[in-house]
Amino acid sequence: MKAVVIMFCAVLIFCSAVWAHGDEQHVLGTVTKIDPKAITVSTSPGVEKIVSIVPSTKFLKDGSPAILKDLKVGDRVAVHAKPKGEVLEATEVKIGSAKGPTK
Amino acid sequence: MRRGRLGIGLGVCVMAASIMVATGVIRHGFSARAFPLPLEAAIARRLRHLAVPSSAQTQSNPFRAMPELLAEARRHFADHCAGCHANDGSGNTPIGQNLYPKSPDMRMAATQQLSDGELYYMIHNGIRFTGMPAWGGEGRDDDSWKLVLFIRHLPRLTVEELKDMEKYNPKSETERVEEQEEEDFLNGKAAHPQEHHK
Numbered sequence: 569m570k571a572v573v574i575m576f577c578a579v580l581i582f583c584s585a586v587w588a589h590g591d592e593q594h595v596l597g598t599v600t601k602i603d604p605k606a607i608t609v610s611t612s613p614g615v616e617k618i619v620s621i622v623p624s625t626k627f628l629k630d631g632s633p634a635i636l637k638d639l640k641v642g643d644r645v646a647v648h649a650k651p652k653g654e655v656l657e658a659t660e661v662k663i664g665s666a667k668g669p670t671k
Numbered sequence: 672m673r674r675g676r677l678g679i680g681l682g683v684c685v686m687a688a689s690i691m692v693a694t695g696v697i698r699h700g701f702s703a704r705a706f707p708l709p710l711e712a713a714i715a716r717r718l719r720h721l722a723v724p725s726s727a728q729t730q731s732n733p734f735r736a737m738p739e740l741l742a743e744a745r746r747h748f749a750d751h752c753a754g755c756h757a758n759d760g761s762g763n764t765p766i767g768q769n770l771y772p773k774s775p776d777m778r779m780a781a782t783q784q785l786s787d788g789e790l791y792y793m794i795h796n797g798i799r800f801t802g803m804p805a806w807g808g809e810g811r812d813d814d815s816w817k818l819v820l821f822i823r824h825l826p827r828l829t830v831e832e833l834k835d836m837e838k839y840n841p842k843s844e845t846e847r848v849e850e851q852e853e854e855d856f857l858n859g860k861a862a863h864p865q866e867h868h869k
Contacts, residue, residue, distance in 0.1 A: 592765060594849065596856050633830055646853040666859025 593656065595619060595647040602639055607661070609645060619649050620657045629663040642667050684714060703771035712772065716781070723792045730788035734813070736820045744821035745832060747814060749839035755802060758836040760825035770802040778826045790819045 595617050601608035609617050627634040639645070644664035649656040691711055707715065734740055749758055755767040755774045760782075762774030775782055782790075794815040795807030807815050842850070855861035 594853070596853065631834065644857055644859070646857055662853065662857060664857030664859070666857060 591650060592659070593649050593651070595645075595649060595656070597645065599639060599641050599643045599645055602636070602641060604636070607639065607645075607647075607658075609647060617656065619647050619661075620652070620655045621661075622657055625658045626660045627663065628660065630665060634663060639663055688714060703769055705771060707772050715772070719793075719798060720789070723789050727792040728786050728788045730786075730791060732787045732791070732816050732819055734816050734820055736824065740817055741820060741824055744814075744817040745824075745836060746839045748818060748821050749836035750841060751806070752818070753836065753840055758833050758840070759828055760822065766802070772801060774802070777822055782822065783826065787819050787823075790822055791815050794818055 595609055595611060597609040597611035597617070599607055600610045600616060604621070606618050606620050609619060611617055621636060625636075627636060627638060629638050639661065644666045646662040646664070647656075647658050648660040648662075649658045651657075688711070691708065748756075753764070755764060755770065756762055756777060757764045757767060757774075760777035762768065762776050764774070767774030777783075785793075793803065795805065795812060797803050797805030806812075852861065
């Protein structure tokens with residue numbers, strides 16, 4: 569009886585799990601501007617994307633943990649970001665060893 | 672007398688749960704985007720605890736946290752569990768954060784304070800009405816006990832261990848190609864590829 573009551577409660581409380589597609593975006597390009605709260609990335613000639621930097625944003629350089637200060641204008645980056653309202657919020661910023669604008 | 676009190680208590684729980692669910696469904700439908708209310712989460716945790724037999728809760732881990740066992744469990748976790756729970760156990764993955772309920776941050780007290788037996792029971796048997804499947808077969812499964820060791824280790828996971836785990840995360844062919852394109856771009860071997868939407 570106890571088990572039946574427990575199961576009934578659980579049925580009422582939980583909803584079924586639903587698999588969903590992620591909404592993560594990968595932005596690849598060259599850094600053109602760095603602010604404490606955002607970086608601007610040129611993804612192709614004349615096209616720039618602004619990505620927000622938040623406390624949880626992880627930075628990686630050559631596969632090792634890095635910080636925002638390691639990032640310089642002209643660095644190539646691969647930014648993994650999620651849309652939050654109107655802005656893109658970076659979850660991870662990989663800093664490349666190559667410099668210069670994208671071809 | 673005690674049974675009567677238990678019955679009343681459970682009745683109140685059922686009524687409260689029904690009202691909460693009805694209110695939630697009216698407001699949000701059955702969307703998995705919602706976050707459970709604190710009371711709903713507390714009741715669910717309590718019910719989950721009650722659903723684990725007391726004999727299972729008091730079981731102790733037959734394995735000790737030796738480095739080689741932790742390494743084995745870490746790679747197993749990366750391969751089987753990280754898709755929902757993330758390598759670091761934070762639950763911060765596209766699947767984990769879009770389930771209802773969300774994958775918990777297993778480094779936190781709510782998970783770490785569970786007994787070894789309880790953790791084993793949940794891995795072995797799964798948790799109904801969540802995204803957690805039953806991983807164990809018939810009888811005792813050593814892999815689940817080793818995973819319990821790894822869950823205990825999660826709050827002290829190192830950067831090197833996390834990096835090692837990435838090699839064992841399942842990847843589709845598309846993800847492999849994307850990673851290679853990113854790597855080539857970052858190393859200057861290629862012009863920028865197209866943006867990817869995951």
